Amino acid sequence: MKIVDARVIVTCPDRNFVTLKIITSSGVYGVGDATLNGRELSVAAYLSEHVVPALIGRDASRIEDTWQYLYRGAYWRRGPVTMSAVAAVDTALWDIKGKVAGLPVYQLLGGRSREGVTVYGHANAASTDEVLSEIADYVELGYKAVRVQTGVPGLESTYGVGKDRMFYEPADAALPTENAWSTAHYLEHVPTVFARVREEFGPTLRLLHDVHHRLTPIEAARLGKSLEPYHLTWMEDPVPAELQEGFRLIRQHTTTPIAVGEVFNTIWDCRQLITEQLIDYVRATVVHAGGITHLRRIFDLAALHHVRSGSHGATDLSPVCMAAALHLDLAIPNFGLQEYMRHTPATDAVFPHGYHFADGYLHPSEEPGLGVDIDEEEAARYPYRPASLPVNRLQDGTMHDW
Ligand code: CS2
Numbered sequence: 392m393k394i395v396d397a398r399v400i401v402t403c404p405d406r407n408f409v410t411l412k413i414i415t416s417s418g419v420y421g422v423g424d425a426t427l428n429g430r431e432l433s434v435a436a437y438l439s440e441h442v443v444p445a446l447i448g449r450d451a452s453r454i455e456d457t458w459q460y461l462y463r464g465a466y467w468r469r470g471p472v473t474m475s476a477v478a479a480v481d482t483a484l485w486d487i488k489g490k491v492a493g494l495p496v497y498q499l500l501g502g503r504s505r506e507g508v509t510v511y512g513h514a515n516a517a518s519t520d521e522v523l524s525e526i527a528d529y530v531e532l533g534y535k536a537v538r539v540q541t542g543v544p545g546l547e548s549t550y551g552v553g554k555d556r557m558f559y560e561p562a563d564a565a566l567p568t569e570n571a572w573s574t575a576h577y578l579e580h581v582p583t584v585f586a587r588v589r590e591e592f593g594p595t596l597r598l599l600h601d602v603h604h605r606l607t608p609i610e611a612a613r614l615g616k617s618l619e620p621y622h623l624t625w626m627e628d629p630v631p632a633e634l635q636e637g638f639r640l641i642r643q644h645t646t647t648p649i650a651v652g653e654v655f656n657t658i659w660d661c662r663q664l665i666t667e668q669l670i671d672y673v674r675a676t677v678v679h680a681g682g683i684t685h686l687r688r689i690f691d692l693a694a695l696h697h698v699r700s701g702s703h704g705a706t707d708l709s710p711v712c713m714a715a716a717l718h719l720d721l722a723i724p725n726f727g728l729q730e731y732m733r734h735t736p737a738t739d740a741v742f743p744h745g746y747h748f749a750d751g752y753l754h755p756s757e758e759p760g761l762g763v764d765i766d767e768e769e770a771a772r773y774p775y776r777p778a779s780l781p782v783n784r785l786q787d788g789t790m791h792d793w
C-alpha cells in the first residue's frame with residue numbers, strides 16, 4: 392500500500408487550521424493536524440515544499456521508519472514548524488493503519504486503560520463574580536475539572552479572558568494586539584479568586600490555573616505557596632521553560648503541582664523536567680510534539696518518573712488532533728487530564744468526528760482509525776485569514792513573556 396497523493400488543506404472555520412490528507416494506492420486515506428497558531432502557513436509550506444514530495448511512493452504502513460526519515464533525515468530538525476509537519480504525517484499514517492486493521496487507533500496502542508478521558512474546561516471572566524457563574528455552568532454540564540482565569544484589577548486586559556462567555560480565542564487580530572501586565576497586581580489577586588472558588592464549590596472540584604510563562608522562579612514559588620490551601624490540580628507554565636533547572640527552585644518551595652509543555656516539540660525539551668521530577672504533568676501534544684509515535688515516547692519516559700500526561704487541547708488544535716489525543720489518552724497508563732476547550736459549530740462541520748463528551752469525560756470514536764475526517768467542500772468555504780497571538784508589555788512598556 393503506497394502513498395500516491397498528499398494534500399495540505401488550509402481552512403478558517405472561525406479560526407485557521409492546517410490539515411494533511413494522505414491518500415494510498417488502495418484508496419484508504421488518513422488525516423493529520425498540522426496547525427501552529429499564528430504561524431499556519433509556515434507549516435503548510437514546510438509540508439508542501441519539503442515533505443509531501445518525499446512521501447509519494449512510500450509504504451504507508453511504515454510509521455516508525457517514516458518518522459525517523461523525517462526527523463533524523465532532516466539536518467535542520469526539531470522546532471515547532473518541523474515537528475508539527477512530522478506530526479501531521481505520523482497522525483495520518485496511524486489513521487490509515489487503524490482503517491486497514493479495522494480497529495480504532497487506541498486498540499493498536501494497547502487497548503483502553505480507562506473508561507473515559509477526564510477533561511477540563513475553561514472558565515475565563517473579567518471578575519471573580521463572573522468566573523464563579525461560569526464555573527457553575529461547567530459543573531452543570533458535568534465537568535469534573537475547570538481551569539480558572541480572571542482579569543486582574545488595575546490591568547485593562549489580561550491573558551485568558553475571553554470576549555464571549557464560555558468561548559475564548561487568543562489569536563484575535565491580523566497583527567498582534569498588546570496586553571499590559573503587572574506581576575505585583577497578579578500575585579495579590581489570584582489567591583483571592585481561588586479562596587472564593589473553594590468557598591463556593593467545596594473541596595472536590597478539580598481546579599487549574601495557567602500562569603502562561605509570566606513569572607520568575609521565585610515569584611512562581613510565592614504563587615504556588617499562596618495557592619496551597621486551595622489544592623489545585625496544577626499551576627501551569629509558571630515560568631518560561633527554556634531554563635529547565637529553574638524549576639528546581641519552584642519545587643523546593645511549594646507542593647502545588649506543576650504542569651508544563653504545551654510549547655514543547657520533542658522529548659529533549661522535557662527530558663530534564665521529567666527525569667528530575669521537577670513537574671507533575673507534561674502538556675505536550677500530538678500536533679506540536681511529533682505525532683502519536685513521539686508523544687507516546689514522551690509519556691513512556693514520564694511514566695518512569697511519576698509524571699502524568701496533561702495534553703494541551705486549546706481550540707487552535709483541530710478536531711483531528713483532539714481525536715488522536717483521545718486514543719493516546721485512553722491507552723497510556725499514566726494519563727492525567729486532557730484540556731478541552733470545545734470548537735465552534737463551523738469547525739465541527741468542517742471536521743466531522745465521532746468523539747463525544749458525556750458527564751465530564753470525552754470518549755474517542757469506535758470507528759476504525761481516528762474516527763475524524765475533513766469535509767473538503769465545507770473547508771473550501773472558509774479561506775485563510777491572517778491571525779496573530781497577542782504580545783505582552785509591563786506597565787512601563789518593557790516587552791514581557793506572553
Ligand atoms: C493556553 C492556550 O490552552 C492553554 O493552556 O496556554 O490557550 C494558548 O495560549 C494557545 O493554545 C496558544 O496557541
Ligand code: MG
Pocket residue numbers: 601603627628653
Ligand atoms: Mg497554557
